[in-house]
Amino acid sequence: MSGPIRVVVADDERMVRTALRVILDAESGIEVVGEATTGAEAVSVVRERLPDVVLMDVRMPGIDGIRATEQILATLAAPPRVVVVTTFENDSHVYDALRAGAAGFLLKRAAAEELIQAVRLVARSDSLLFPAQIRDLAARHAPAGATARAWTARLTGREAQVLRLMATGRTNAEIAERMGVGPATVKTHVAAVLAKTGTRDRTQAVIAAYESGFVRPR
Amino acid sequence: MSGPIRVVVADDERMVRTALRVILDAESGIEVVGEATTGAEAVSVVRERLPDVVLMDVRMPGIDGIRATEQILATLAAPPRVVVVTTFENDSHVYDALRAGAAGFLLKRAAAEELIQAVRLVARSDSLLFPAQIRDLAARHAPAGATARAWTARLTGREAQVLRLMATGRTNAEIAERMGVGPATVKTHVAAVLAKTGTRDRTQAVIAAYESGFVRPR
DNA sequence: ATCCGGCTCCGCCGTGCGGGGGAGAGCGCC
DNA sequence: GGCGCTCTCCCCCGCACGGCGGAGCCGGAT
Numbered sequence: 001m002s003g004p005i006r007v008v009v010a011d012d013e014r015m016v017r018t019a020l021r022v023i024l025d026a027e028s029g030i031e032v033v034g035e036a037t038t039g040a041e042a043v044s045v046v047r048e049r050l051p052d053v054v055l056m057d058v059r060m061p062g063i064d065g066i067r068a069t070e071q072i073l074a075t076l077a078a079p080p081r082v083v084v085v086t087t088f089e090n091d092s093h094v095y096d097a098l099r100a101g102a103a104g105f106l107l108k109r110a111a112a113e114e115l116i117q118a119v120r121l122v123a124r125s126d127s128l129l130f131p132a133q134i135r136d137l138a139a140r141h142a143p144a145g146a147t148a149r150a151w152t153a154r155l156t157g158r159e160a161q162v163l164r165l166m167a168t169g170r171t172n173a174e175i176a177e178r179m180g181v182g183p184a185t186v187k188t189h190v191a192a193v194l195a196k197t198g199t200r201d202r203t204q205a206v207i208a209a210y211e212s213g214f215v216r217p218r
Numbered sequence: 219m220s221g222p223i224r225v226v227v228a229d230d231e232r233m234v235r236t237a238l239r240v241i242l243d244a245e246s247g248i249e250v251v252g253e254a255t256t257g258a259e260a261v262s263v264v265r266e267r268l269p270d271v272v273l274m275d276v277r278m279p280g281i282d283g284i285r286a287t288e289q290i291l292a293t294l295a296a297p298p299r300v301v302v303v304t305t306f307e308n309d310s311h312v313y314d315a316l317r318a319g320a321a322g323f324l325l326k327r328a329a330a331e332e333l334i335q336a337v338r339l340v341a342r343s344d345s346l347l348f349p350a351q352i353r354d355l356a357a358r359h360a361p362a363g364a365t366a367r368a369w370t371a372r373l374t375g376r377e378a379q380v381l382r383l384m385a386t387g388r389t390n391a392e393i394a395e396r397m398g399v400g401p402a403t404v405k406t407h408v409a410a411v412l413a414k415t416g417t418r419d420r421t422q423a424v425i426a427a428y429e430s431g432f433v434r435p436r
Numbered sequence: 437a438t439c440c441g442g443c444t445c446c447g448c449c450g451t452g453c454g455g456g457g458g459a460g461a462g463c464g465c466c
Numbered sequence: 467g468g469c470g471c472t473c474t475c476c477c478c479c480g481c482a483c484g485g486c487g488g489a490g491c492c493g494g495a496t
Contacts, residue, residue, distance in 0.1 A: 158442075168425070375472090400475060406473080406474075
């Protein structure tokens with residue numbers, strides 16, 4: 001699976017969308033395949049275009065970027081990596097986004113090279129992306145969302161995805177079908193989730209997911 | 219089980235506590251067996267005195283009346299009926315309290331006779347208490363919390379209690395032990411909860427409880 | 437070249453859970 | 467007194483779930 005990295009840009013400000021598009025389109029190996037101006041639109045566009053990476057604004061009208069991220073990660077069999085784009089360095093919503101399963105985040109004032117680098121990195125890596133300045137920023141804000149952060153950090157991508165699907169009330173078989181893997185695989189992931197979260201059954205795991213803010217009501 | 223109706227009063231304002239106490243103590247067949255000034259204190263006092271009725275202020279320092287209500291209902295085998303006391307007619311927290319399992323609510327400006335009547339009614343009845351003015355008030359506010367209200371309304375007291383314990387991740391056996399009944403009984407209640415909530419297993423029921431606001435994170 | 441972690445599966449086995457019934461006791465209501 | 471609801475508890479049955487151990491594959495790190 002090579003070919004260009006397919007990117008979808010979701011931001012309600014036209015200027016930002018345009019800026020991201022020109023920077024990325026100018027880069028060989030990266031292709032912007034879609035744009036969205038709301039969270040709901042982002043979900044449907046992602047569903048259509050099936051990109052590798054989504055650049056998602058946190059603050060958007062209607063469904064915000066966090067809920068959009070949740071929906072994308074929960075409903076797609078092979079979800080793209082979501083990078084949250086924010087204006088403010090100390091945006092508390094960033095931590096919500098991370099809990100929601102975002103792969104990383106990026107400041108809007110980042111240089112073009114940083115943006116490109118971030119997209120490439122996140123497209124091939126399965127690990128969380130922590131751009132320089134933000135990494136220790138997260139560390140400093142840790143006390144507030146420490147539980148949830150430690151939580152998600154310990155879960156692998158697949159495990160987090162399985163937990164999100166568990167929190168929709170699905171059985172192992174249904175999760176397997178939706179993720180396009182065998183039931184045995186799902187069982188393995190579920191077992192890993194239970195072990196890492198210190199819970200004894202799926203119900204407790206889901207409760208923990210709610211209590212920690214890993215998933216959120218409504 | 220006759221004898222006087224045992225009441226605990228929880229309110230951070232001394233004047234309110236005193237007023238409630240003198241009114242109720244003057245009445246034969248009603249006995250105020252404890253007072254609390256915070257939510258946390260309310261929980262411990264209720265645990266000690268095991269009253270039939272708790273008059274609970276919504277707004278208190280620390281743990282508020284709603285969380286205190288939740289904790290009382292979830293942790294006691296035979297929980298008392300909780301009546302929420304509020305100053306304002308259109309206090310939105312009242313609906314939270316109802317969702318939390320409060321048996322009814324009362325305005326602080328209610329007449330002494332209304333108060334006594336309410337305590338007697340709630341002490342012997344298992345149905346929700348809707349004092350005159352508040353009943354249609356609830357109807358008018360229905361759209362906002364309609365889902366949750368309709369939800370709890372359809373559940374019997376025992377069923378609601380079981381659901382709350384389910385939402386703490388307990389097994390049927392543990393719920394049975396805590397409630398002081400047999401496991402078979404719990405199974406019956408769980409089955410009723412699943413049927414009434416339209417869910418197929420305990421995990422889905424717990425999710426529904428969170429999504430509807432019947433139980434709340436933190 | 438080796439190791440490690442993540443993802444993908446395979447068995448086996450015990451059991452908690454949920455579905456399907458039924459049944460008796462208490463109680464408020466008409 | 468009879469009706470209906472709630473709460474209590476019983477049976478049997480099938481299955482999804484969770485615990486256990488094992489295995490192969492891959493990519494990144496050392």
